[in-house]
Amino acid sequence: MNRTMKWLAAVALGVGLAANALAWPTKTITLVVPFPPGGSTDTLARAIGPKLQQQLGQTVIVDNKPGATGTIGAGLVARSEPDGHTLLVASLGPYVIAPHLLKSVPYDATKDFDLLTVAVQAPNVLVVPAASPFKSLSDVLAHLKAHPGKMTFASSGNGSSDHLTAELFWQQTGTTGIHVPYRGGAPAISDLLGAQVDASFQNINAIIQHVRSGKLRALAITSAQRSKLLPEVPTLEESGIKGANVFSWQGIAAPRGLPAEVKSKLHAALVNAINDPQVRDQFVSVGFELVANTPEQFASFQRAEYERWRTLIKARNITAD
Numbered sequence: 001m002n003r004t005m006k007w008l009a010a011v012a013l014g015v016g017l018a019a020n021a022l023a024w025p026t027k028t029i030t031l032v033v034p035f036p037p038g039g040s041t042d043t044l045a046r047a048i049g050p051k052l053q054q055q056l057g058q059t060v061i062v063d064n065k066p067g068a069t070g071t072i073g074a075g076l077v078a079r080s081e082p083d084g085h086t087l088l089v090a091s092l093g094p095y096v097i098a099p100h101l102l103k104s105v106p107y108d109a110t111k112d113f114d115l116l117t118v119a120v121q122a123p124n125v126l127v128v129p130a131a132s133p134f135k136s137l138s139d140v141l142a143h144l145k146a147h148p149g150k151m152t153f154a155s156s157g158n159g160s161s162d163h164l165t166a167e168l169f170w171q172q173t174g175t176t177g178i179h180v181p182y183r184g185g186a187p188a189i190s191d192l193l194g195a196q197v198d199a200s201f202q203n204i205n206a207i208i209q210h211v212r213s214g215k216l217r218a219l220a221i222t223s224a225q226r227s228k229l230l231p232e233v234p235t236l237e238e239s240g241i242k243g244a245n246v247f248s249w250q251g252i253a254a255p256r257g258l259p260a261e262v263k264s265k266l267h268a269a270l271v272n273a274i275n276d277p278q279v280r281d282q283f284v285s286v287g288f289e290l291v292a293n294t295p296e297q298f299a300s301f302q303r304a305e306y307e308r309w310r311t312l313i314k315a316r317n318i319t320a321d
Contacts, residue, residue, distance in 0.1 A: 024084050024262045025058040031089050034073025036066045039185075040205060044119055044250050045089040047282055051273035062089075068102065069159060069320065070094035075106030078113060082257035084266050088113065089252050092161065096305040100313045101159040101320045110306065113253040115298040116267050118291040119274050120283050121249035123223035124165045125204050125233065127216040129195040137220045137239050140199065144175035151177045154197040156185040158320050161248040164309060165201035165222060167316045169236070172244045192216065203248050204229065204287035222246040229287050249291070251298060267295060 029052065031045040045062045053060040065073030074094035080086040088094075099109045107113075128134050134143065144151055155163035158181050170176055180197050182188040185206050192200050193215055201222065208229055210216040218233045224245050226235060236244045252270055254263070273279060274292040283290065293301070312318070 024259075024265065025056050027085055028059045028061060029053075029056065029084070030086050031060065031062045032073050032077050032086060033062055033064050033089050034066060034070035034094055035064065035091070037064050040122075040203065040248075041089060041091050041250050044283070047279045048119070048270070048273040048276075051276045051279060052269055055269045055272060068105075069098045069157070071098050071102065071105045071107070074098075074109075077253070078107035078255055080255045082114070082255040084254060084258055084262040087116070087252055087254050087266075089119075089250065092249050092251070092305060092309075093159070095251055095253075095302055097159050097164070097309050097313070099306075100310045101318065110302070112256050114256050114258045114263060115295050115302060116252045116254060116263070117270050117274070117295065118249050118251045118293050118298050118301060119270070120288040121247040121291055122204050122288045123221050123227065124162060124201040124246055124248065125207060125211070125218050125222070125230065126169075126199060126201050126220040126236075127192065127207050127211065127218050128199045129192060130215050130217055131195055132198065132217060134199070134219065135217070137234065137236075140219060141173060141175065144170075144173070144177060149176045149178060151199065152180050152197045153177045154180045154182060154188040154192050154200040156188050157181050157183060159313070159318060161203065161246065162188070162201045164312060164318070165244070165246045167318060168244050168246065168312055169201065169241070171312070171316065172241050201246075205283075208287055227287060247289075251302075263295070 031049055033042045033045050035041050049060040049062055065076055070090055070093045074088055074090060077086055077088040095109055099105050134140050153166045163179060166179060188200060189206060191197050204227060207216055211218045218230055220236050220239060221227055221230060221233050222236055222245055224237060271292045274290055280290055
């Protein structure tokens with residue numbers, strides 16, 4: 001084969017590869033949610049699924065693979081073919097918490113995924129029952145300092161965002177409380193409403209309706225600025241508690257090794273889906289903030305969050321048990 005023929009063959013191969021990449025998707029796209037149906041992450045996947053389907057012209061399904069704090073589903077995605085047809089839609093747990101909390105996970109959170117975007121984030125809110133004697137954050141701090149290790153804080157489970165927020169709060173204020181883990185946010189909130197526990201740092205979207213109805217009292221929020229939904233509730237930072245800003249977030253990733261063209265097309269479709277007016281209104285109305293950042297921004301954010309929670313979990317000797 002002469003030089004010209006070799007060149008033409010190389011060009012043809014390149015055109016063929018580009019055509020194959022640009023032809024993506026070629027089959028059903030599966031959004032793997034590593035948690036049971038009904039939670040915030042599942043809701044996000046089911047909200048963006050139809051929008052992706054409209055844009056990409058292929059069926060998009062949600063597949064719930066719960067277990068081991070989200071690591072079973074995350075591991076399944078990490079081992080999948082990196083062709084853009086299998087995606088992970090997960091909260092921060094599998095990405096930055098579980099690797100430090102569990103003795104072993106079936107993937108490397110920093111190496112086995114092509115991170116695509118952080119879709120949404122939401123702050124946590126310190127809430128107490130309506131009949132609680134605590135009327136302000138100052139009341140809570142005074143009680144914690146006068147009665148260390150006595151006040152109970154509910155969470156949706158060991159290592160959850162609400163649990164780690166409480167641990168961070170105690171660390172930054174030099175106080176201690178009693179962590180009461182539940183099997184999910186719903187039973188934790190149920191006992192909080194019934195005044196079976198004293199307080200909790202819950203995701204704003206999970207408790208906003210109870211605050212509005214007067215069943216729970218919001219005392220502080222973990223965002224840098226006050227929420228438009230709870231403008232009267234001060235941030236921890238403005239109350240003098242530094243380093244305790246926390247967001248629960250949902251990110252979308254694929255197995256490591258996506259072709260560049262597929263990654264670009266997929267990211268654009270995800271950003272459009274997240275910013276769709278119907279999706280935006282659904283999430284913003286309950287306290288979420290849309291993020292829809294770039295893969296590079298997600299990677300930088302993951303590194304910072306990974307180290308932050310690793311340090312806290314080690315310092316506080318937090319386990320999954």
